[in-house]
Amino acid sequence: EKGGFDHFMLKEIYEQPRSIKDCMRGRIYPEEGKVQLGGIKEFAEKLKNIDRIIIVACGTSWHAGLVGEYLIEEYARIPVEVEYASEFRYRNPIITEKDVVIAISQSGETADTMAAIEMAKERGATIFGICNVAGASIPRLTHAGVYTHAGPEIGVASTKAFTAQVTVLTLMAFYMAQQKGTITTSKLIELLTELDHIPEKIQVALASNDLIKEVAEKIKDSTNCLFLGRGSGFPVALEGALKLKEISYIHAEGYPAAEMKHGPIALIDEEMPVVFIATQNSSYEKVISNIQEVKARKGKVIAIVTQGDTEVKKMADYCIEIPDANEAFLPLLATIPLQLLSYHIAVMRGCNVDQPRNLAKSVTVE
Ligand code: F6R
Numbered sequence: 001e002k003g004g005f006d007h008f009m010l011k012e013i014y015e016q017p018r019s020i021k022d023c024m025r026g027r028i029y030p031e032e033g034k035v036q037l038g039g040i041k042e043f044a045e046k047l048k049n050i051d052r053i054i055i056v057a058c059g060t061s062w063h064a065g066l067v068g069e070y071l072i073e074e075y076a077r078i079p080v081e082v083e084y085a086s087e088f089r090y091r092n093p094i095i096t097e098k099d100v101v102i103a104i105s106q107s108g109e110t111a112d113t114m115a116a117i118e119m120a121k122e123r124g125a126t127i128f129g130i131c132n133v134a135g136a137s138i139p140r141l142t143h144a145g146v147y148t149h150a151g152p153e154i155g156v157a158s159t160k161a162f163t164a165q166v167t168v169l170t171l172m173a174f175y176m177a178q179q180k181g182t183i184t185t186s187k188l189i190e191l192l193t194e195l196d197h198i199p200e201k202i203q204v205a206l207a208s209n210d211l212i213k214e215v216a217e218k219i220k221d222s223t224n225c226l227f228l229g230r231g232s233g234f235p236v237a238l239e240g241a242l243k244l245k246e247i248s249y250i251h252a253e254g255y256p257a258a259e260m261k262h263g264p265i266a267l268i269d270e271e272m273p274v275v276f277i278a279t280q281n282s283s284y285e286k287v288i289s290n291i292q293e294v295k296a297r298k299g300k301v302i303a304i305v306t307q308g309d310t311e312v313k314k315m316a317d318y319c320i321e322i323p324d325a326n327e328a329f330l331p332l333l334a335t336i337p338l339q340l341l342s343y344h345i346a347v348m349r350g351c352n353v354d355q356p357r358n359l360a361k362s363v364t365v366e
Contacts, residue, residue, distance in 0.1 A: 009155035017199035019150040033188035056116040057104040060158040066235035068169035076176035085116040097124035106161040107362035108136025201323040205336040216344035219273040228257040229277030240338035247346040257290040268299040280306040281327040
């Protein structure tokens, strides 16, 4: 049932080229530059005039929401707020009939996310769901939604469900942009053509597994680890840190790279591994100066870089390459090596990767 893999988590990491393909099937038409999302199509007109989107979720799904914020604001130019469901439900938020709330949940059973949906619904908002488990409670509570189609996720630490959520949010961002006219058809053709090939690029990212294992060996005995990124690399850093702490029990924190000098930099010494999302995109030069700041304090730098990079390689202790891609698709690719890194570290530390202590696959109590 683990398909020859030692753990469900590893099997699910390797399933991602396929799960992302399944998630896009019948939804993207690259030659026409068109996105179709049957699940939300009855709201196509409404999407032209919404003032704001609020994304509610917990944990890894909340990280997917942060990626969604970048994409929706960039392409559809709709303001987005991303909230922890548990905070949102208890703070008397301002919600109107003009708001669209997107609830993201792998299991579709998370208690706080359900309560947030119910509250927003009472106040008149339109609720979309992004769920993996068909027929779960959340899809039944929402007005409309888009399934991630990642297939059953058994490992408690979310991997393929996360990248499928990010894929759906990417499709939603493009769909909204298409409805609102904030994107040209030629731009959509270009983006969708590239998105269509992301599964193959994920396959390439997975091929660094042996190298990632070597890096894991070097940092497995650390007690702390920092993950830093900018732009959409920031939620990737948060997700990398969450994966590491939940399965290896190493204390890890994700930060926007520029925030490092406002506090966390005090932690850096030769014992501190710092994982950077340092791919060649709009924040590349800025991230390089953040890497220099860490090296100047003798921190150990592990960098996720674009294939063929030479600049970061001069500074970092270890570089893990991912294929070049439009910035919009960076989270889908940069997440892969971080999943593998956490997995190998946890295995080397003798942890129960599929069922980490104190965690449950669906959190049905608040
Ligand atoms: C982390 C993880 C959790 C879940 C969170 C929300 O790997 O799996 O953080 O993401 O409990 O669960 P869902 O998405 O089922 O609502």
